[in-house]
Amino acid sequence: MITFDRRTLLLGGLALPTVARASEPFPSRPIRYVCPFPPGATNDNVSRTMARALQARLGVPVVVENRAGAGGAVGARFVAESRPDGTTLLNASAGNLTIAPHLGNVGYDPLIAFAAIASAGESYSLIAVNPSLPVRSLRELTAYGRANPGRLNYASAGIGSAGHLRGALLADAGRFEAVHVPFPGSAPAATSVVTGDCHLMIDPITAPHVTAERLRALATLGEDRWDAFPDLPTAAELGVGRDWPAGGWFALFAPAGTPQSIVARLNAAFNDALAEAEVAAALRRFGLRPVPISPEELAARVVADHAATGQALRRLSIA
Structure with missing residues (x-):
């Protein structure tokens, strides 16, 4: 019997069928960049900054699509249920991956429904x-x-x-x-x-x-x-907040099962964008501290924050 740990699943290691043809280069079609919050939110500002930066590097349109509701869970579920071909991406936050799933049935398990790609940085x-x-x-x-x-x-x-x-x-x-x-x-x-x-x-x-x-x-x-x-x-x-879980962050995810070659391509383009002075300055204006990380590091962060947040919510009698 083959088993998978949660970190492997979050990295997209589960071998689900994909719709991308083996001979089809990535990217060859426009990309949906889903923001799970309304226009004007910090998540939306980060989404639009990074979508423009990725479009310049990938050579295809990268279009922000706002799908708000349920603390970001509506947009996250939409991406989780999308085809794992790299053309539908989620600009997630600590909220909709490490908090909301503890509070009710959001329609996805954040530890197995997504492939981690890259982080826009820690949020002040x-x-x-x-x-x-x-x-x-x-x-x-x-x-x-x-x-x-x-x-x-x-x-x-x-x-x-x-x-x-x-x-x-x-x-x-x-x-x-x-x-x-x-x-x-x-x-x-x-x-x-x-x-x-x-x-x-x-x-x-x-x-x-x-x-x-x-x-x-x-x-x-x-x-x-x-x-x-x-x-x-x-x-x-x-003297406040030293032990608080779920520090603020905004990061890019794809549906679970997205090929590792696509995850690597997106991670490289995303981290390259973070190194651009104009992009980094824009993110800092939105309260982020841009730090490039690997998909593995992001996946581990989600697993750790999800566990710590669950403990805090139960202690506070919120979940």
Whole structure:
């Protein structure tokens, strides 16, 4: 009996039939680049940047297609069920591969449904609040939350998004209550905090609002300080979030069973694009720290984050 471990399956090692002819060079047809979130979201911005970069390197049209819904699960399922020939790709995030699948039946197993290709990088985030909230630091936010039980709420890009988990983790770390308010994407969620309908949000999309002083940033999330906000401390510096799972990342995946030759071709083109100054600068504007990695490294990251996230969700009684 032949068996496969989860990491092998995530790398596309399962020998499923493909529709690509052995003699047909890749790529020879346009490529769908599926963004599982609405236009204006960070995922959408990253998708469009990398689609343009890949098109220039692959010589065929690479078209972004927004298929939003269910915290990114709708688009992810569409790709999982597509032909494994390299012409339908997913710009996934920690949310729809390591969080949402723990919260309900999303229609795919993230550990076996996809072939890992390449990563656009780690994502920084800001813990940002509406300026009307009487807090100017993470410590003051914690104190306010404790003094006003159940009053605080936080916006996110949807149930199962990274912002959903991070908000719950922040409230847990600070020992205060906070109500989760999900939106169909990060752009409308950020708008709700700007207008004051919601109090806070943890997402890179808040950055331009902080720069324009429409929101107030209390801290960053990331391995180090975000160079766009060098004076802003990281949450870890303030003693919060060191053990949080599912760090932010955006990465490219194909359906399981995609031939390794196609995975290698896409990985090489993607990593080559990351080395281009203009592409790297655009990703940094969206809050990413571009770091080229191999399909094997990305697959291992998904497996590790999926396990750690599941433990956190169960501890928080979310899953």
